[in-house]
Amino acid sequence: MRSIDLLLRRISSVSSGHVDMHAEDWLLIEEDIDAVLRKVGSCASAEEAAPMLDDLGKIQELLARLRFKYDVPLSRRLRRLVREFDRSDDPDLRAFIFAKIKEGRFLTG
Numbered sequence: 869m870r871s872i873d874l875l876l877r878r879i880s881s882v883s884s885g886h887v888d889m890h891a892e893d894w895l896l897i898e899e900d901i902d903a904v905l906r907k908v909g910s911c912a913s914a915e916e917a918a919p920m921l922d923d924l925g926k927i928q929e930l931l932a933r934l935r936f937k938y939d940v941p942l943s944r945r946l947r948r949l950v951r952e953f954d955r956s957d958d959p960d961l962r963a964f965i966f967a968k969i970k971e972g973r974f975l976t977g
Contacts, residue, residue, distance in 0.1 A: 869904075869923050871896035876930055879938070887938040894943075901927060901949065905969055914966035921966065924949075925956030945975050 875897070879887050904923050911917035931950045934940040942950065952974075955961045968974040 869900055869926070872900055872923075872927055872930055876926075879930075879933060882938070885938065887934060887940055889934070889940055897927065897931070897946070901975070905974065908966065908969045909972075911966075914963045917966055917969075918962075921956065921962050924953060924965075928953045928956055948975055 871893075875893060901924070904920050904927070907920045908917045908924070911920070914921070928949055931942060931946050932954070935942050935947070935950060953961070953965060965974060
């Protein structure tokens with residue numbers, strides 16, 4: 869998640885309205901998502917997974933900002949994360965997403 873924090877700081881300091889994203893940035897984001905999903909998948913409950921779901925919400929926030937504020941194109945998988953986890957503060961959605969992750973059905977297909 870350190871890469872997400874670094875990217876959030878980097879885009880927060882942008883004054884030109886344009887963000888340059890590099891292949892390495894996208895790779896780090898994808899790796900962070902995969903790591904969070906693995907950690908969530910190893911949890912017994914949504915409550916236990918809460919810190920990791922918070923991390924997933926932080927990633928979603930970064931991606932939404934890139935897409936809607938800076939018009940940065942996202943891959944299909946990343947667009948799905950932005951859309952499907954938009955209300956990461958909603959306990960019902962968090963429970964639903966937790967169940968999908970446990971079943972291996974979140975951001976697949």
